[in-house]
Amino acid sequence: xxxxxxxxxxxxxxxxxxxxxxxxxxxxxxxxxxxxxxxxxxxxxxxxxxxxxxxxxxxxxxxxxxxxxxxxxxxxxxxxxxxxxxxxxxxxxxxxxxxxxxxxxxxxxxxxxxxxxxxxxxxxxxxxxxxxxxxxxxxxxxxxxxxxxxxxxxxxxxxxxxxxxxxxxxxxxxxxxxxxxxxxxxxxxxxxxxxxxxxxxxxxxxxxxxxxxxxxxxxxxxxxxxxxxxxxxxxxxxxxxxxxxxxxxxxxxxxxxxxxxxxxxxxxxxxxxxxxxxxxxxxxxxxxxxxxxxxxxxxxxxxxxxxxxxxxxxxxxxxxxxxxxxxxxxxxxxxxxxxxxxxxxxxxxxxxxxxxxxx
Amino acid sequence: xxxxxxxxxxxxxxxxxxxxxxxxxxxxxxxxxxxxxxxxxxxxxxxxxxxxxxxxxxxxxxxxxxxxxxxxxxxxxxxxxxxxxxxxxxxxxxxxxxxxxxxxxxxxxxxxxxxxxxxxxxxxxxxxxxxxxxxxxxxxxxxxxxxxxxxxxxxxxxxxxxxxxxxxxxxxxxxxxxxxxxxxxxxxxxxxxxxxxxxxxxxxxxxxxxxxxxxxxxxxxxxxxxxxxxxxxxxxxxxxxxxxxxxxxxxxxxxxxxxxxxxxxxxxxxxxxxxxxxxxxxxxxxxxxxxxxxxxxxxxxxxxxxxxxxxxxxxxxxxxxxxxxxxxxxxxxxxxxxxxxxxxxxxxxxxxxxxxxxx
Numbered sequence: 001x002x003x004x005x006x007x008x009x010x011x012x013x014x015x016x017x018x019x020x021x022x023x024x025x026x027x028x029x030x031x032x033x034x035x036x037x038x039x040x041x042x043x044x045x046x047x048x049x050x051x052x053x054x055x056x057x058x059x060x061x062x063x064x065x066x067x068x069x070x071x072x073x074x075x076x077x078x079x080x081x082x083x084x085x086x087x088x089x090x091x092x093x094x095x096x097x098x099x100x101x102x103x104x105x106x107x108x109x110x111x112x113x114x115x116x117x118x119x120x121x122x123x124x125x126x127x128x129x130x131x132x133x134x135x136x137x138x139x140x141x142x143x144x145x146x147x148x149x150x151x152x153x154x155x156x157x158x159x160x161x162x163x164x165x166x167x168x169x170x171x172x173x174x175x176x177x178x179x180x181x182x183x184x185x186x187x188x189x190x191x192x193x194x195x196x197x198x199x200x201x202x203x204x205x206x207x208x209x210x211x212x213x214x215x216x217x218x219x220x221x222x223x224x225x226x227x228x229x230x231x232x233x234x235x236x237x238x239x240x241x242x243x244x245x246x247x248x249x250x251x252x253x254x255x256x257x258x259x260x261x262x263x264x265x266x267x268x269x270x271x272x273x274x275x276x277x278x279x280x281x282x283x284x285x286x287x288x289x290x291x292x293x294x295x296x297x298x299x300x301x302x303x304x305x306x307x308x309x310x311x312x313x314x315x316x317x318x319x320x321x322x323x324x325x326x327x328x329x330x331x332x333x334x335x336x337x338x339x340x341x342x343x344x345x346x347x348x349x350x351x352x353x354x355x356x357x358x359x
Numbered sequence: 360x361x362x363x364x365x366x367x368x369x370x371x372x373x374x375x376x377x378x379x380x381x382x383x384x385x386x387x388x389x390x391x392x393x394x395x396x397x398x399x400x401x402x403x404x405x406x407x408x409x410x411x412x413x414x415x416x417x418x419x420x421x422x423x424x425x426x427x428x429x430x431x432x433x434x435x436x437x438x439x440x441x442x443x444x445x446x447x448x449x450x451x452x453x454x455x456x457x458x459x460x461x462x463x464x465x466x467x468x469x470x471x472x473x474x475x476x477x478x479x480x481x482x483x484x485x486x487x488x489x490x491x492x493x494x495x496x497x498x499x500x501x502x503x504x505x506x507x508x509x510x511x512x513x514x515x516x517x518x519x520x521x522x523x524x525x526x527x528x529x530x531x532x533x534x535x536x537x538x539x540x541x542x543x544x545x546x547x548x549x550x551x552x553x554x555x556x557x558x559x560x561x562x563x564x565x566x567x568x569x570x571x572x573x574x575x576x577x578x579x580x581x582x583x584x585x586x587x588x589x590x591x592x593x594x595x596x597x598x599x600x601x602x603x604x605x606x607x608x609x610x611x612x613x614x615x616x617x618x619x620x621x622x623x624x625x626x627x628x629x630x631x632x633x634x635x636x637x638x639x640x641x642x643x644x645x646x647x648x649x650x651x652x653x654x655x656x657x658x659x660x661x662x663x664x665x666x667x668x669x670x671x672x673x674x675x676x677x678x679x680x681x682x683x684x685x686x687x688x689x690x691x692x693x694x695x696x697x698x699x700x701x702x703x704x705x706x707x708x709x710x711x712x713x714x715x716x717x718x
Contacts, residue, residue, distance in 0.1 A: 048423065049531060051626075054461035054609060055427035055522065059528050060419045064407060067426075069504065069519050075547045102413035108676060113517055114431035145427065152434045155512075158472055158517030160428055163414070170416050250413060265412075278645035278652035 007172030022122035025183075032148055035122070036129050040143055041306035042164050044108045047142045047163065056144035058109060061165040068099035074154035079226035080260035082198045085124055088157075089131025095252070096161035096304045097139050098230035100273040102172040105163035107232065109144045113158035115151035140230055166256065169244060171309070174253045176247035180310040180331040183245075185234045185324050187278040188255055189294055192301025193286040194218070234324065235307075241318040247310035254302040257352040260338055262310065269336040272329035272350065299350070391507055392479070395488050403467045405523065407500045415503035417468060427458035432591035433513035441557045444483055446585045447516075448490025454611070455520035456498050457664045458591035461609035463530040468503045469495065470576040472517035474510035480586040497631065498591055526601060530668070534543035535606035535625035539669040539690040540580055542604075544587040544683055545636040547614055548653055551583030551660025555578075579641035593683065594666075595712045602679040604668035613661040616711040619697055621669065628695040631688035631709065634702050658699075658709070 024032055039052045049057035058065070070189055072095070074080060078088055093110060100107040112132065118126070136143055139163070201213035215222050230250075238245065247262045254279065263270055279294045288292040311319060319325055332339075338350040361394060385392055390510045406418035429456070434591065437447055452469060459466040473486070473490065495502055501521070560572035574581050577717075589609075597604065609675045614636070622629055638653045644654040669690055670678060678684055697709040 043467070049425075051463075051530065053531050053533075054458040054607075055425045055464070056519070057462065057464075057524070058424040060424055060425065061421065064425055065417040065419055065521075066408075066414045066507075067417060067468075067470060067504070067519070067521065069470045069472050069506055069517065071474050071515070071517050073474045073507050073508060073510050073515070076474070076509050099413040103416065105414070105416075109426075111428045111519065113428050115432045115435070115476060115515065147428055147430050149430055149432060150435050151432050154473065155511050156430070156432070156515055158428065158430050160426070160470065161414070162424075163373040165416070167418070172412050174412075201437055219685065268592075271565060287707050333535075 009126050024118070024120065024122055024125065025043045032122075032125075034076070036125060036148075037143065041140050043136075043140050044183055047109060047144055050142065050144040050151065051104035051146070055357065056109065056111065056274050058144075058162060061166055062165055062167070062349040064170060066100055066103045066105040066163040066165055066170060067160065068096055068098070069158065069160045070095050072157040072159070074156065079202070080155065081202055083226060084129040087285050088135075089132075090135045090158050090161050090227060090270050090288070093132055093135035093139065093141070094228050094230045094305060097141065097232065098157045098250045100161050100163035101230050101232050101235045102165065102248050102307060103165065104235060104238070104248060105165035105246065106235065107139055107141045107161055107163045109142045109162040111144060111160040112146035113310045114146070114148045115156040117127060117151050117153055138229065148312040151353065158288070162216065169250040169256055170267070171245045172250050173247050173262050174265040176262050176268050176310040176331045177270060178331055179313060180246050180326050181316060181319075182259070182270060182272065182310055182329040183306070183319060183329065184255070184278065184306055184308050186304070186306040187280040187302050188251065188304050188306060189279050189287065189297035190221045190224035190283040191228060192297045192302035193292070194221035194223070195303070196290055196292075197221060197224065197286065218282075218286060220280060220287050225303060228303065230305055231307045234322075238326070241321060243311055243315045243318055245309035247309050248285060248307060250306050251304045252302055254300045255308065256299040256350045257302070258308050260350060260352050262308070263338050265333075266331070267334050270329055270338050272340045274340055276326060276328040278326040278328075296302050305317070383456045383477070383479065383481055383484065386481065387444070390444050391481075393482075395484060395507075396502065398492070398494065398531040399653050401490065401496075402499050402501050404501055406468060409501065409503040409705045410505070410644060415468065417472065417481050417503075417521060419523055421526070423526055423529060425464040425522040425524055425529060427455055427460055428517065428519045429435045429458070430589055431516040431518070432581060433515065439514065439659040440561055442585060444487040445493075448487040450490075451516050451518050451588060451589055452491055452494035452498065452500070453589045453664060455518045456494070456500065456591065457609045457611070459520050459522035459665060460589050460591050460594045462522065462524065463528060463594060463604065464524035465595070466498055466500045466520055466522045468501045468521040470503060470519040471505035473505070473507045474515040476510050479514065487530050498589065500682035530607040531624070532606050532621050533606050533624040535621050535627050535669040535690045537627060537690055537692050538672060538676060539605050540686050541618070541629060541631065541669055541688040541690065542639065542676075542678060542686050543610070543614070543665055544590045544637040545663070545665040546612065546642065547665060548638050548656035548660050548665050549580045549583035550587060550662035551656045552649065552651070553580035553582070553643055553647055554662070557579060557584065557649075558609070570601070577641075577645060579639060584662060587662065589664055590666045593681075596681050596683075600680060602670055602674045602677055604670050604683050607666060607668035610663045610665045610667050611709055612666065614661045614667065615709045618660070619669050619709060619711050622693075622697050625690070626693050628691040628693050629688055629697050629709075630691055631699045633699055635685060635687040637685040637687075674716070
């Protein structure tokens with residue numbers, strides 16, 4: 001699997017695969033798990049018992065264990081019309097690995113639960129697992145167990161990720177202090193614009209089924225939504241520079257929603273500078289095409305899986321060693337609230353406009 | 360919540376609750392999690408960071424960590440027409456705790472992921488969580504995190520359980536040796552007959568909606584399906600007696616399917632004695648009413664969540680100290696296959712007739 005370029009064809013994904021289709025029922029539940037996990041290679045010495053028993057066993061002498069879980073539901077979190085299953089498998093791992101990184105921990109294992117209707121063939125599941133294994137290899141995590149079952153409708157993915165961290169090195173959302181600098185990795189807003197583009201192309205395709213989408217020139221933003229990466233490299237950079245952030249979260253709901261999480265849990269306020277928010281040129285151009293404000297996309301878009309964290313002012317010099325990290329503001333006392341200073345110099349309150357699955 | 364008696368009324372559960380209904384959307388995703396987890400009390404010293412961050416942190420100095428995951432899907436694993444949500448919450452924890460016990464480990468934490476459509480009110484979710492918390496309190500496990508999201512259809516539950524075990528005390532399915540004794544806790548077949556009864560009553564109710572089911576006298580088997588318990592007590596008994604089983608599994612798919620898992624993974628055969636298989640009197644009577652063979656129900660029924668394990672012969676005397684454990688056969692070499700000797704003295708091959716979710 002190419003780690004950088006997402007593939008995206010409007011083939012009506014699942015129909016197309018019926019040429020070469022093995023019914024899952026021919027294997028049975030246990031046969032299916034055996035089949036899908038037959039090539040697992042263990043990468044972490046702490047993985048003692050893996051797939052194939054009632055539970056997995058992890059050895060963590062002298063380390064602390066970090067655990068997270070995400071549930072992804074077809075039609076809510078992903079659309080199989082434009083999401084290749086291989087990318088979906090990759091992203092499933094990324095989303096969970098990202099949560100582990102956001103604790104300043106190293107991801108080590110994942111457990112996967114899948115539920116799917118009989119619309120899914122064995123080949124479709126294999127493709128999903130190909131993406132899972134590619135991400136496991138890239139991030140150095142072991143798939144150590146899981147559960148597969150049937151659903152009445154759609155594809156449902158449950159992923160639990162486990163990581164380890166030296167005692168007391170984990171970073172919560174609640175440790176930000178007045179005067180700390182607010183940092184963000186990479187750039188923001190791209191995933192939201194990629195999704196907006198794919199949704200538009202889907203509408204066009206639904207109206208004129210012969211028309212394949214023209215995604216040339218938009219590879220960056222499409223890649224940001226279909227194949228995000230978790231910033232394990234940032235965790236490694238912070239460790240190498242001996243920086244322990246005071247608070248950290250990964251940006252899954254959007255910068256505004258996620259900075260408010262840090263403010264609420266740390267009982268502080270913040271000031272962000274619009275001009276400091278990192279936005280890629282491709283993202284900016286795509287925003288203009290859609291008549292959207294790039295800053296609004298960065299603030300409310302979500303799904304970028306970048307890391308948002310706070311550091312002590314004395315760590316500023318060390319942070320500048322990475323071009324992947326931008327300082328975008330600072331922490332204030334709670335009474336000052338959460339504010340953004342626009343390029344024009346005016347001040348606005350930050351409100352959570354993050355994605356709400358229940359609306 | 361009464362730990363012993365399941366409540367079961369055919370009220371068309373979800374309709375009935377509309378008298379007092381709060382839309383989940385009024386809280387938003389984060390408000391919902393805050394609301395549902397506001398009363399959590401931490402029970403394990405190893406729980407360092409719990410609900411409310413990107414991931415949970417568990418400290419396991421000198422212990423090994425055991426992890427398992429189960430995905431439960433409405434319409435596949437449970438029917439809300441006769442499953443009270445409180446019982447479903449309780450059972451969700453039990454099913455996962457049972458997997459941890461089956462590794463000879465002590466359950467310590469769970470992480471819960473829920474997806475549900477807007478048919479579910481806040482009150483319905485609270486009722487589910489009441490069952491979850493009742494089970495957490497009973498088994499001494501901490502709920503440390505999770506994810507709630509929407510689904511297009513139905514209720515989907517993902518549960519990850521974590522446990523700890525002294526190094527090298529965990530028990531896999533693969534350690535059974537020729538000559539070992541095969542043991543099972545409690546009694547078998549009751550859950551299957553409870554399910555059969557509820558399915559029959561549901562059909563009657565669907566045809567004549569005024570008729571409430573008469574479950575008097577069938578409380579035992581209905582309790583076995585709606586409110587099973589994990590055999591943490593057996594793990595504690597084994598530890599007190601200093602018995603480490605050579606192999607262990609929990610009976611979720613049925614005795615025949617699960618004993619075959621041990622045989623396959625241990626590369627051994629087995630002999631079971633029909634007359635030794637523990638079946639409760641209530642189960643036996645219910646089987647006769649349905650014109651079913653009680654032994655067949657025990658072999659193929661599943662969902663009893665009893666423990667099936669093998670011990671060395673020299674541990675036989677110690678095992679007899681528990682009335683909750685039956686010795687039902689012994690392990691043979693692989694070439695002899697898996698056999699059952701009937702009450703009439705004839706020998707039959709054991710075949711997996713366990714539940715297959717894909718058929």
